[in-house]
Amino acid sequence: MxxxxxxxxxxxxxxxxxxxxxxxxxxxxxxxxxxxxxxxxxxxxxxxxxxxxxxxxxxxxxxxxxxxxxxxxxxQRAAFPRPLTCEERKELVDMILAVTPDTELFVRKWMCGASLGDLRRENLKEWLLWALFDSSAPPGDDDEELEGYVTEIEERLGTAIKPGWGPAKSLRMNFDKFTVTHRTLLYYFAIGIVDLVTSIALLISGFSFYRQPRAAFIRSFPFRPFTLLAPNESAAPNISHFYRPHTSKTHRSIVFIHGVGVGLFPFLPLLRNLPKEIGIVAIELLPISSRITTAMPLAEDLKREIGDIVAQHDVKDFVLVANSYGTLLTRQFLESAFLASKLHSIVMIDPLSVLLHLPDMAYKLTKRTPAEANELQLWWVAQTEPDIAFTLSRRFCWREHVIWKEDLIGGNVTLIIGGRDCVVNSEAIAAYVTTDESKLGTNDAAHGNLRWTSQDMEQWNKSVNEWKGQGLELVWLEGLDHGQAFTNKNARSKVLGIIEKYCERDTDGAGGDASEPASETSSRTSKDGAVIQEQEMFSVLSGSGQPKI
Structure with a gap:
């Protein structure tokens, strides 16, 4: 916060x-x-x-x-998923340029603020090699393909890019050296106390702790007593979690994923104020919780392990509630047949995953020199904290986590974003989510003319009171910064109301009907060989082959 x-x-x-x-x-x-x-x-x-x-x-x-x-x-070297094919890269570049509101600003920010006069073709190719090829090597057989992308960017800019190298330096998160700052033992002692208080508060509130294997006790500092003492073991060896049993017949369960900071502590008011009969699976991501611990699992492993946790508690259907970094796992939920079959609706608070191709998050979390108090706090808590900085720089691949509007259309999804968010381009995200594509037109969409006006912002301000819980919606919190949806009393009340409405089974729109999920079944085999029956809901495949809820 x-x-x-x-x-x-x-x-x-x-x-x-x-x-x-x-x-x-x-x-x-x-x-x-x-x-x-x-x-x-x-x-x-x-x-x-x-x-x-x-x-x-x-x-x-x-x-x-x-x-x-x-x-x-x-x-440590960066870890990457499977390489993209030429067709996938071309499709991705077209998608990027189609929803970029200002191509010049887009290019300059990825070049760490350099002017177009300092930019040359090789600088741009170097950045494209990172963004599309996961490579830091000089262009080789792919030079012709890279030239095609550079030419397309030239057309969008309306100016020619000179050959050779220029003084501009591209931002490449997975290859650039990242900065870490020291934390004292006293600081880690305080983190341990906060963690202990959080665990006790959740246990008192009816949650049970599902630990990692006891051998993981020595792999996480500050040490967690409950890793040794808790009787229940998580089905995912790399992910611990808290679970509150689901007893309601009129509501859905919740899967909650926190953001960067100190784990679940800032979200205690939210988790404890949700109706007691609603089951909650609260996922812990220790590598982004200000701890000294093992590396964050890769996206494919996270997808599998979260699926194992959901299966462990026999969650029939659920609402995904994610904050900040937690929203980066939304794509894993959509791409998993098992998780997507149980996913009813999504609440993304301070979303990072939407328009992730824009340079704002990458620049502000790796390169920005803090000027204000909120930026200074973010610099110390996220940008330079050893394990968090390592996660962002070496265990994170942007294209594994980016969410496009097409991925969200067809289900009930709400994006809650502060008007003064200091991490992402909140106006661009709001315009992207609320733009009526039938009015935008094919020609505009093809040339990246995503724009917003003062009239649009006036409409966004009304979204807090006009939220219906149907389809893809925006809730704009004017004047609030990243994370302040949980510290502002009125905003927190609105967030609680949205989550509860999505959980309801007995209303149309947000809650759907009171029936159980559709009976068509499929199965997957967990890592221990057990066959888990899964009930398909309304997950469908888009034309690009990506699941849509």
Whole structure:
């Protein structure tokens, strides 16, 4: 949950970052000043000894853990899915250009803000090799294909791109060196306390904890006592989760996936205020929860393991509720025949996956120099946190997670986005979701003329009160930043209302009818060989072969 943009919040955020990063150095400065002013008697007092011991431990932690760990992370290579075919790459480029509101700004941001005058053909090819080929090698047999893409971009720009190399530097998340900053042991101790409080609060609220194998206890720091103590083991060895049993006959269950930060703690008010009879599977993604842990599973593995968790609890049908980074897994739900067959509706809060090809998220989470308090908090919490930075830079492939409008049409989907979101281009996403394609026209769509006006923004502002729960909808939270849908009382109430409405079985539109899912069945074999019967709902395949809900 991001702070505001006041001067006081900036000062407090900066002070917190200094304390959380340089506690050992602060203790060392104290030792020097105490010795200089008070002599041996000053540094020998009980309080001074305590501070000095803390400082010594923190300095050793920095030297013996952080520096080697940073070196280890930087040595790791990016992991990629299967390569795209030439036809798939061409289709993807056409899709990108068709829904890019400003081609010049699009290119310049992917070139880290360089002017078009500093851009050359080889710079653009270097970026295309990353975006489409998952490659950092110079062009080879694919040079002719790359030239075709560069020529198409030239046509959209309305200007020629000179040959050779220019001073522009392309943004390539999986190959660029990423920045990590130090966290003190005291900080990780605080994270452990927050994690423990979250677990206890959820257990008191009727949830059960499903741990990773007990051997994973030593692979996650701060250590989690419940990994040793909890009797229930998750069906997914890489993913722990909390589960509240479903007892309602008039509602659907919920699968919830959190975003970057400190795990499920910020979402306690949401999870605890949903009706008690609604079952909830709350997925934990530890690599983006400010912990020292194992690497994030690849998208294909996440899809399989989440399916195993859903099958473990025999969830018949559910509403997917995802926040921020969690929305990046929406595509995995749509592409899994098992998960899509049970998926009734989707609530994406602060969505990152829609229009993921735009450079805003990549630039702001990897290259932006923070200027405001909210940007500074994001820089420290996400952009430079060791495991989160590694996840974004080495375990994330944008085309595995991007969501297009065509993927969402045909089901009940709500995107909840703040008007002042500092991570994504919220206006572009809102325009993309709400644009009537019949009015846009084929020629406009083919030339990327996705635009919005003040009249559009006025209509977006009305969306909070005009939400119906039918089809693809936008809820625009004017004045709110990324994550503030959970801290603003009115916005949180609206989010709760949307989720509850989607969960209802006895209403048309958002909840559908009161019947069980259609009886057509299929099966899949889990990793232990068990055959799991699955009931197909209304998942259909689009012309591109991707599932639509």
């Amino acid at each position: 991001l702070v505001g943009q006041s001067t006081a919040e900036y000062v407090l955020t900066r002070a917190f970052i200094y304390f959380g990063s340089y506690l050992g150095l602060i203790c060392l400065v104290y030792f020097y000043l105490a010795l200089s002013i008070g002599g041996v008697a000053a540094i020998a007092s009980p309080i001074s000894i305590f501070i000095e011991v803390i400082g010594a431990i923190e300095i050793l932690f920095y030297l013996c853990w952080f520096l080697p760990y940073r070196h280890y992370l930087h040595k």
